[in-house]
Amino acid sequence: MLSNEKRIILLLTIWLNAMSNKELDLSSKEKILNAARRAFIRNGSSGARMQEIADEAGINKALLHYYFKNKEGLFELVFNDAFSEFIPKIHSIFSGDGSVMEKIERYVETHLELLIRKPDLPLFILNEMQREPERFFSGILNKMPGAPPFESFLKQIEEEMKDGKIRNMNPRDLWMNVMSMTVFPFIGEPMLKKFLVVNTEEYHSLLTKRKDSILTFIQQALLLPKTNNP
Amino acid sequence: MLSNEKRIILLLTIWLNAMSNKELDLSSKEKILNAARRAFIRNGSSGARMQEIADEAGINKALLHYYFKNKEGLFELVFNDAFSEFIPKIHSIFSGDGSVMEKIERYVETHLELLIRKPDLPLFILNEMQREPERFFSGILNKMPGAPPFESFLKQIEEEMKDGKIRNMNPRDLWMNVMSMTVFPFIGEPMLKKFLVVNTEEYHSLLTKRKDSILTFIQQALLLPKTNNP
């Protein structure tokens, strides 16, 4: 299926990766995990090839099975690592101290920082979740304590709305908006670059400034105009 | 790799699909396209199997090659259909009449309507775009006349900001926010349902109300408080 040009590029990539892996002096296991991440992110769990992973790691294919029982085991490990990195601090943010706006700021800051470093995470996670939803609803997501923290955050939002601190709207819509504006620009980069008529550098510059932009936007949408100027 | 339970479910699905296809009296070609969409959406172009597509379509595998030269040809067709359905009217919205808010309203309305009917579209398109970006930057995206319409819309946004009609912010951030809030809730459904503590019906009910919610949020973020009450 691969053209000759693509094959050359692939081989060059494999060689460069092998050289860079050698230079970094990683163990074989670490090289495998790095290569597996790239392969699973790019092609999904069913499209990724064990030989492809071995080639990118610069090792013999049998070593994959020596360290990780099988392809599914390797995938589980890679996915669980990604998932627990992506999900993580939301719960402590929800149940910690601070106003609604402060919590939103903390979430946006934390997540933008993570996604700038690992822009492939959300698409990878969400794509595998749609591919095999039952894997998550019977496993890793059930281990995720979603209900309590968000429900208390929900209450807090409702109270601040009732107190007139922030504008009245469906709290679930609010959170949906916050997550959308934080995460989607990383998922939608190829399309957004085209729409916004920017190149990759310009786009990434936009992303590094997103924190202030998102927070200002949310504040302007939520905060009521003050009747008493300080 | 499939467990027996999954195999039974798959076979039942194939049978039900075959029965429903028969009931709908579609041509073989249409059955193939429907099955191919489902397979490519779920597993990606490299993970989807020709035999899987044939099984779901209820036809012999050789027929795939009779109608569509090969797997890549079938995928191209499916992807291009999806892409031209997802991208489409943005350009006429950008270059048409109306204020910035009116254009935003038109975009949100049009796209929500499309995505409620076809919620798998954005994840599929963006996933394939990240998997093989060169396919798009040398092909279909170059055919997409992105530059002129958005640049004129950019100018319009800037003018309305300068005129004090809407609040000052980076127009690219504005559009990024609009697209994010419209598209991400469809991509992020499995995760958002968990965070928001809603079931599928409740989540879809949220989605059907998103138009007003998004537009109100944007208006509150953008529109300046009036100094003269009518």
Added chain:
DNA sequence: GAAAATATTAACCAACTGGTTAAATTTTAG
């Protein structure tokens, strides 16, 4: 320094894969 443990590899396997082909069947056209 030798034994034990760990790592690594080439070669191999059965099953799966995308694609092909000739024959049979069905549909269409005249």
Added chain:
DNA sequence: CTAAAATTTAACCAGTTGGTTAATATTTTC
């Protein structure tokens, strides 16, 4: 009603795939 065209299928193919194994090499331990 028959020939032509279109559709459909079973059987097949070479290459790819995930996984295994025995042998070899390297590292670690005592």
